[in-house]
Amino acid sequence: MSILLQQLNEDLASVVTDVRRSLVQVMDARGGAGAGTIWHGDGLIVTNAHVIARGEPIRVALPDGRTFPAKVLARDREQDLAALAIDATGLPTVQPGDSRHLHPGQWVMALGHPWGIVDAVTGGIVIGAGKELVELEAATGRNWVAVSLHLRPGHSGGPLVDVHGRVVGINTMMTGPDVGVAVPVDAVKQFLKRALGSVVPAPPREADEPSAAQYV
Numbered sequence: 001m002s003i004l005l006q007q008l009n010e011d012l013a014s015v016v017t018d019v020r021r022s023l024v025q026v027m028d029a030r031g032g033a034g035a036g037t038i039w040h041g042d043g044l045i046v047t048n049a050h051v052i053a054r055g056e057p058i059r060v061a062l063p064d065g066r067t068f069p070a071k072v073l074a075r076d077r078e079q080d081l082a083a084l085a086i087d088a089t090g091l092p093t094v095q096p097g098d099s100r101h102l103h104p105g106q107w108v109m110a111l112g113h114p115w116g117i118v119d120a121v122t123g124g125i126v127i128g129a130g131k132e133l134v135e136l137e138a139a140t141g142r143n144w145v146a147v148s149l150h151l152r153p154g155h156s157g158g159p160l161v162d163v164h165g166r167v168v169g170i171n172t173m174m175t176g177p178d179v180g181v182a183v184p185v186d187a188v189k190q191f192l193k194r195a196l197g198s199v200v201p202a203p204p205r206e207a208d209e210p211s212a213a214q215y216v
Contacts, residue, residue, distance in 0.1 A: 097166030124149025
């Protein structure tokens with residue numbers, strides 16, 4: 001049993017190390033910081049609309065220490081999504097998953113920069129998604145992924161990934177001490193298609209706010 005647990009720990013740590021390569025910091029005009037996810041190697045980044053709500057200029061810090069000014073390509077406040085562009089190429093990207101196949105009990109991990117701690121990760125299980133979350137959908141008119149894990153300020157815009165490192169959501173808010181909420185990745189794909197004219201696929205990797213919730 002200990003060998004199995006050790007292998008599981010090593011596998012999950014490897015997934016986190018890989019995903020961190022496409023995790024960025026997004027800083028707004030007032031010094032606030034959230035997370036972002038590199039969606040395309042030519043500088044396309046996905047984050048939450050509320051992360052950049054306090055205005056431009058916006059800067060993005062990459063894991064390698066480089067910092068770039070960012071242009072807002074599109075934002076959707078209702079879906080709480082935004083697309084940014086930076087002048088960089090050859091960036092490591094996320095691998096989009098399929099949020100339609102999420103099911104309760106599935107293990108997922110959320111990456112971000114909570115309370116200024118860079119590249120932090122937390123894990124938990126899926127509570128439900130889409131039509132399974134009748135109360136959340138009725139309150140907000142949107143589909144969500146709800147997970148039993150700790151999201152904190154700074155997780156916003158970071159990826160929610162499965163055990164294979166595939167992005168299944170974008171971290172958005174917490175609805176209680178042990179419940180985090182993410183925008184399903186399929187909603188992200190639809191947003192990019194509407195905003196940019198097509199779904200931008202990730203190339204293969206190289207070596208109004210709900211009253212009971214709080215955005216992170």
